Amino acid sequence: MNFSKSFRNTFLIILLSLIVSACATKKTTTTVEGQMQGDVYTGTDTVKYLADGVPDRVFFATNESILTTKSRDTLRKQANWLRENSSINVVVEGHADERGTREYNLALGERRANAAKDYLITYGISADRISVISYGKERPVDSGSNPLSWSKNRRSVTVKAN
């Protein structure tokens, strides 16, 4: 009696956990798909905010420094915020993923940071309020070795300097 009851319970637990894990697997894959467009990160996992509704970072495709539509949208928000807060200066940090040679990635990070800086300048922010620094692949935010982690690391981040 006891034995068959506990057997039934165990069976139920196994069944339940199977259902749960099936859901979990499904959920993760859809999230991953929803977080990248091409190989550009579109999620918000690592994003911080300079102010309400003003994301601090934009993401790039592998080996690219071209700003996506979404990146330009983010940078326009940053430009508006900078105009409203004219006493604040910023540093734009450029980063690359771990799948490139160190020196080339330093140059690539610098190119990405300047792409963001140039866009801010186009939207009326004075160049002397924006400095840039490249960290190449030296400061990843995500330490995984997979396409999603790398996409989060290919970024430029606007940081308050004062």
Place this chain on the structure above:
Amino acid sequence: MIRIINLFFIIFFLLSAKAYSLIEIDITRGNLDPLPIAVSPLFQDDSSKRNSINELKIENVGSEISLVVENNLKISGLFNPLSKEAFLQKPDIAHLKPRFEDWALIKAQALITGKVTIEDKKLKVEFRLWDILAGREMMALAFTTVPSNWRRVGHIISDKVYERLTGEKGYFDTRIIYVSEEGPKTARVKKLAIMDQDGFNTKYLTLGNELVLTPRFNPTSQMVTYLSYFKNLPRVYLLDIETGTQEVVGDFPGMTFAPRFSPDGKKIIMSFAKDGNSDIYTMDLENRIVERITNHPSIDTSPSYSPDNRFITFNSDRSGFQQIYVMKSDGSNVKRISFGKGLYGTPVWSPRGDLIAFTKLHKGKFYIGVMRTDGSGERLLTENYYQEAPSWSPNGRVLIFYRETKSNDKGEGFSAKLWSIDLTGYNERQVQTETDASDPSWSSLLSN
């Protein structure tokens, strides 16, 4: 039986280009049959042993030196040091006159013997190299130094033996400068570190307060150039490793990086990035005159001079992707030399002048390879998940580079280690370091 061996000797004599010695090692091919060599412990008498304990806290520095030699010869991949347990002759007797039959019996083809004495705070070492098959002495040398230099003595003996048997300079009395790494990937602490080529005598040259990258030796002195993020300004620095003096050399408004010395040690060549564009510049260390070498809207980086100072190889994405180029050292005659599938980076000119080593990325794999200076004859030596930044041994026979492992989604399982491989593609080995390590650079021979 003896007659057959004699016959073999005669034939060998006739065929050998260097008829005066019977042993010769061809290092241009992968050596799958390393030369059996016996390294007899260097003999030390009892009074020297007492001095050895007093001076060095080592009972038998002679044995220790022979272990240094044995290890060097072994890691070169060209020699097979035989087990000392099989040795029939005592070290002191063997050093006077080996009984060649005894050494031939254990299949040794060469024998190293020696003697050390420590007196008046001086270490005196003599050693001999013997050709067992020919039954004669090939080389005898003696030197005197301070006792604390005993490991270097081992390296110098190794170099002499290597040179005598291969016909080329050795690379054992050298050091490696590299970046020591610790901590998680997202907050890695990096320090400049230096060690003997065999992984001993590690010293840390920076404290880890600021990010440091890509140290490179001056081929003519004990100077190092590297990239430091001191005060969050990425700049090229110069460091004297004897005195510890540091100075910034690339203090331009922007980032200076990817530094390397010219072969004559008089200039630093580096990249300077400003407004999203990286170009190549040189700075004369004597008069501090800066010259712009490339002027192109693409990324130009990782420059390296040819040993005669006449050419520069570098990495550019002017074709749309990272490729290797060669130009005259004034920046004229730029020619792309890499045309294989994939991306190419970190070209480094061999000290022998005939080859360029590089990193290649193709279909998600990283390769270390070599090609001729016109881009022909590409040979990939090793494939891995991630590896880059080869640096040549001073004799141009071995490459040292670093390799990173893949981490899982939590970032676990990540490591960075130094590896070396022969130009032939054989003899791939991990180079021991106290911590994780990257960006190795090989020094010139210290004694020359």
